[in-house]
Amino acid sequence: MxxxxxxxxxxxxxxxxxxxxxxxxxxxxxxxxxxxxxxxxxxxxxxxxxxxxxxxxxxxxxxxxxxxxxxxxxxxxxxxxxxxxxxxxxxxxxxxxxxxxxxxxxxxxxxxxxxxxxxxxxxxxxxxxxxxxxxxxxxxxxxxxxxxxxxxxxxxxxxxxxxxxxxxxxxxxxxxxxxxxxxxxxxxxxxxxxxxxRGNCHVLLDITGPSRDLHSGTYGGSINNPLNALGHLLAKLKNEFGHVMIPGFYDRVRPLSLEERELLAQFPISETEWLAQTGAPALWGEPEYTLVERIGARPTLDVTGMWGGYIGEGSKTILPSAAHAKISMRLVPDQEPAEIAALFEQFVRDTLPPSVRATVRVGGGSRxxxxxxxxxxxxxxxxxxxxxxxxxxxxxxxxxxxxxxxxxxxxxxxxxxxxxxxxxxxxxxxxxxxxxxxxxxxxxxxxxxxxxxxxxxxxxxxx
Amino acid sequence: MxxxxxxxxxxxxxxxxxxxxxxxxxxxxxxxxxxxxxxxxxxxxxxxxxxxxxxxxxxxxxxxxxxxxxxxxxxxxxxxxxxxxxxxxxxxxxxxxxxxxxxxxxxxxxxxxxxxxxxxxxxxxxxxxxxxxxxxxxxxxxxxxxxxxxxxxxxxxxxxxxxxxxxxxxxxxxxxxxxxxxxxxxxxxxxxxxxxxRGNCHVLLDITGPSRDLHSGTYGGSINNPLNALGHLLAKLKNEFGHVMIPGFYDRVRPLSLEERELLAQFPISETEWLAQTGAPALWGEPEYTLVERIGARPTLDVTGMWGGYIGEGSKTILPSAAHAKISMRLVPDQEPAEIAALFEQFVRDTLPPSVRATVRVGGGSRxxxxxxxxxxxxxxxxxxxxxxxxxxxxxxxxxxxxxxxxxxxxxxxxxxxxxxxxxxxxxxxxxxxxxxxxxxxxxxxxxxxxxxxxxxxxxxxx
The missing domain is CATH 3.40.630.10 (Zn peptidases)
Structure with missing residues (x-):
């Protein structure tokens, strides 16, 4: 047969x-x-x-x-x-x-x-x-x-x-x-x-400030700019080494066993190959983990899309009224997407200053x-x-x-x-x-x- | 007549x-x-x-x-x-x-x-x-x-x-x-x-990482994300209180004289009126300066537009290849736009990690x-x-x-x-x-x- x-x-x-x-x-x-x-x-x-x-x-x-x-x-x-x-x-x-x-x-x-x-x-x-x-x-x-x-x-x-x-x-x-x-x-x-x-938890973040785009000269320096505020928030969500800074984010992450680290170390992928595949100028990620561990065994937080203000040709001197970001968090066992989404939202509320407002919409998740x-x-x-x-x-x-x-x-x-x-x-x-x-x-x-x-x-x- | x-x-x-x-x-x-x-x-x-x-x-x-x-x-x-x-x-x-x-x-x-x-x-x-x-x-x-x-x-x-x-x-x-x-x-x-x-210095900033949009699951955590990197850079360019952090940015700024601060203090604009005009949730800006001083007598840095990754309907699980920002710096006497643009570019070069690349284009300036x-x-x-x-x-x-x-x-x-x-x-x-x-x-x-x-x-x- x-x-x-x-x-x-x-x-x-x-x-x-x-x-x-x-x-x-x-x-x-x-x-x-x-x-x-x-x-x-x-x-x-x-x-x-x-x-x-x-x-x-x-x-x-x-x-x-x-x-x-x-x-x-x-x-x-x-x-x-x-x-x-x-x-x-x-x-x-x-x-x-x-x-x-x-x-x-x-x-x-x-x-x-x-x-x-x-x-x-x-x-x-x-x-x-x-x-x-x-x-x-x-x-x-x-x-x-x-x-x-x-x-x-x-x-x-x-x-x-x-x-x-x-x-x-x-x-x-x-x-x-x-x-x-x-x-x-x-x-x-x-x-x-x-x-x-890995699992996934997807969120949409809207940050609003003034009720309309303002003249950046007349108002700049006196009204918080949602795009700048988004920059500060993103910098706080994940540090420059790839560590997510949301309190509780790693609480359920299983520590990697020595045995599994040894198994993963045998994985035949080289850093040179990874760079060639991606075209990135350099590798990057949590320094205490190897490349293979960063990809498969560690959770991440990535902005998948971001926009706000004037994005046409040339320039427009405005202080924009809103900033938007789509964020994808990749999860590892035993992180719970709903719990992670709640921690994310709480962190946004605790972190943003009163001069801007935020809406977090959860776009779905999987373990x-x-x-x-x-x-x-x-x-x-x-x-x-x-x-x-x-x-x-x-x-x-x-x-x-x-x-x-x-x-x-x-x-x-x-x-x-x-x-x-x-x-x-x-x-x-x-x-x-x-x-x-x-x-x-x-x-x-x-x-x-x-x-x-x-x-x-x-x-x-x-x- | x-x-x-x-x-x-x-x-x-x-x-x-x-x-x-x-x-x-x-x-x-x-x-x-x-x-x-x-x-x-x-x-x-x-x-x-x-x-x-x-x-x-x-x-x-x-x-x-x-x-x-x-x-x-x-x-x-x-x-x-x-x-x-x-x-x-x-x-x-x-x-x-x-x-x-x-x-x-x-x-x-x-x-x-x-x-x-x-x-x-x-x-x-x-x-x-x-x-x-x-x-x-x-x-x-x-x-x-x-x-x-x-x-x-x-x-x-x-x-x-x-x-x-x-x-x-x-x-x-x-x-x-x-x-x-x-x-x-x-x-x-x-x-x-x-x-x-105020004067103006306008710059366009492009940050690139991988040579194409990557799958955020396969590569996330191992390759730096230009949108996240832009967030970190923005957070470093201006602190949360409105102070621009580029070294040398304030070197030529004239200190406000007591006489001029007194003159500006008589300016009949109220914080309530300013909030009503802008619709912002709260006023904001350098705490050591008054509202009128923040607007007219202090230089600023505002993102006027920003974009990157997937900005259509729904979500797309990518690690984007590029992030873009338009930035307007309002200048006060005696800041020189060309000098400010050069300081900005130097700061970007000194600040970004080797895992991303940046291009700064100066879009014009005025004193x-x-x-x-x-x-x-x-x-x-x-x-x-x-x-x-x-x-x-x-x-x-x-x-x-x-x-x-x-x-x-x-x-x-x-x-x-x-x-x-x-x-x-x-x-x-x-x-x-x-x-x-x-x-x-x-x-x-x-x-x-x-x-x-x-x-x-x-x-x-x-x-």
């Missing part, structure tokens, strides 16, 4: 790629209300492809915002395990558009990479598993185990509606393990399994995830990677967030495997996002092998 | 107002290249009006950017004095447009105020003198003294081209005193003579002006105000800048009179800028009287 599926996938290289490009042409930007219609259309497109792949019970499930797409194939027999395959069809905004070499929603191939928004995050990765399931169903008429697909349209905005859906749909989503491909490996031939994800590295699905994933890539995977902590992974554990009791196929230079969330096409095909092979290994584990050891 | 002119002006109230409204309809936004054509058209319109008023040698003088408008009437005889009347036809940008109650370039009258961008700054004020000169020429066929008009289109962007023009055109601009109406009085019946203006309060033109102005308003003027320091006033003194040796007709609530540089129309007409009367008094002074005391 597995060989028939692998052969089928090999024959379909071109059509698989063509379908992926169709997927990439759909501008499913979840955060921007202007893209609500194409985001819904993307869910419909995906449902059609799942149906065409031979999956059953295909449903586009409406939510308060962007729909979920569900499909399954449950004929492997009562003793066969069930895997819940999760991914997301929404993408980040594409701007700044002028920095793209080719338009973000017109996929183009250069040097084996396909360039498009969402290519690696996450359309290229989630589609791997759709094609792996299809290969089994077309070539063998069946899958070696039961499969459920759950693909959402709000991962880039915090997964609020999916997270509300899960506790009310435990039967629909019941499974033995979850599989998520939404991360990167270390290089084209260096597979990696992520065992930790960090820490996954047991020694579970049967993790061992199956390692074996599938090793057969396909010729090399065992390394274990790594990932600095990004996949909000729903914590819910799979807490709400559904599922161990999750984070089996990535992206590369570090994929520029996810940045202009010129790309995905390495040879690993799209290797991903389909890895998925085919993983599903067989999961099924075999269960047959060998019926728990 | 003076009575004939006053009577003529009184009869022309409606036509004067209608012409002012035509002037206000022209969107002469000097800072924005998109408005270059309407700005040039405004100069042409003004030249036509000066010709129609009976002035001679009317010229639209091209510069590297926006033209100067010149006109004169020089038939008062060799012993009569000459006054150089200066003003500007350019205006500030109108945005944020959504905060205007009526469109900025469609003047509308409500409660005796005309609402339009440039109504008070400076179209309404400069046009007063055009109509005063016209009143003499129409009613009496002559003026009591020689008059030269010099009206520029770059005051809101630093007057660079006019300031380059002055030293090469000393003969054209030769006069005995200068008259400028581009400031506010204290209330509808409370005239004021400004004897000090502060300090005017002798006891000169014959100042006495004539006080008398003209008192006759028209029934009350003598107070002397005040103005926080704003009129760059060319220092050049009138340094380059042309002219004492300048700053005879304002605006009101504190005119919202210059803000949405809903307005001008109090009764004072437009009183301004014309004041100007008619001032020109006669200047001429009489000279006749009484031929120096």
């Amino acid at each position: 597995i060989n028939a599926a692998l052969q089928h996938a090999a024959r379909q290289h071109d059509s698989h790629q063509a379908e992926l490009f169709d997927f990439l042409r759909l501008p499913s930007i979840s955060t921007d209300p202007a893209y609500a219609a194409p985001t819904a259309a993307t869910a419909d497109w995906l449902a059609e492809r799942l149906t065409a792949a031979g999956l059953e019970n295909v449903r586009v499930i409406p939510t308060a915002r962007h729909p979920l797409v569900y499909a399954d194939w449950l004929h492997a027999g009562p003793d066969a395990p069930t895997v819940l395959i999760y991914g997301h069809y929404d993408v980040q905004p594409a701007d700044p558009l002028e920095l793209w070499d080719t338009p973000p929603f017109e996929p183009q191939v250069r040097d084996d990479y396909v360039y498009a928004r969402g290519a690696a995050d996450d359309k290229g990765q989630v589609y791997i598993h759709v094609k792996a399931a299809e290969a089994y169903l077309r070539a063998a008429g069946r899958l070696p185990l039961n499969v459920k697909f759950l693909i959402e349209g709000e991962e880039e905005i915090g997964s609020a509606n999916l997270r509300a859906f899960i506790p009310h749909n435990r039967d629909l989503l019941a499974a033995d393990s979850a599989l998520v491909s939404d991360s990167a490996i270390l290089g084209p031939d260096r597979p990696a399994l992520v065992y930790s994800l 960090a995830a820490l996954i047991d590295r020694d579970t049967p699905p993790m061992r199956a994933a390692a074996a599938a990677y090793e057969t396909t890539f010729g090399r065992p995977p390394v274990f790594m902590r990932e600095g990004g967030s996949i909000p729903v992974v914590t819910d799979f554990g807490d709400q559904l009791g599922l161990p999750t495997v984070l089996m990535g196929f992206g590369l570090p230079g994929d520029r996810i969330h940045s202009p010129n996002e790309r995905f390495y096409l040879p690993n799209f095909h290797k991903g389909i092979e890895t998925s085919i092998r993983y599903l067989a290994l999961l099924a075999a584990q269960s047959a060998a050891d019926p728990a | 003076i009575n004939a002119a006053l009577q003529h002006a009184a009869r022309q109230h409606d036509s004067h107002q209608a012409e002012l409204f035509d002037f206000l309809r022209l969107p002469s936004i000097s800072t924005d290249p998109a408005y270059a054509a309407p700005t040039a058209a405004t100069a042409d319109w003004l030249a036509e009006r000066l010709t129609a008023a009976g002035l001679e040698n009317v010229r639209v003088i091209p510069t590297a950017r926006h033209p100067l408008v010149y006109a004169d009437w020089l038939h008062a005889g060799p012993d009569a004095p000459t006054v150089l009347i200066y003003g500007h036809y350019d205006v500030q940008p109108a945005d944020p447009l959504e905060l205007w109650d009526t469109p900025p370039f469609e003047p509308q009258v409500r409660d005796d105020y005309v609402y339009a961008r440039g109504a008070a700054d400076d179209k309404g004020q400069v046009y007063i003198h055009v109509k005063a000169a016209e009143a003499y020429l129409r009613a009496a066929g002559r003026l009591p003294l020689n008059v030269k008009f010099l009206i520029e289109g770059e005051e809101e962007i630093g007057s660079a081209n006019l300031r380059a023009f002055i030293p090469h055109n000393r003969d054209l601009l030769a006069a005995d005193s200068a008259l400028v109406s581009d400031s506010a009085i204290l209330g509808p019946d409370r005239p004021a003579l400004v004897y000090s203006l 502060a002006a300090l005017i002798d309060r006891d000169t014959p033109p100042m006495r004539a102005a006080a008398a003209a105000y008192e006759t028209t308003f029934g009350r003598p003027p107070v002397f005040m320091r103005e926080g704003g800048s009129i760059p060319v006033v220092t050049d009138f003194g340094d380059q042309l040796g002219l004492p300048t009179v700053l005879m304002g007709f605006g009101l504190p609530g005119d919202r210059i540089h803000s949405p809903n800028e307005r001008f109090y129309l009764p004072n437009f007409h009183k301004g014309i009367e004041t100007s008619i009287r001032y020109l006669a008094l200047l001429a009489a002074q000279s006749a009484a005391d031929p120096a």
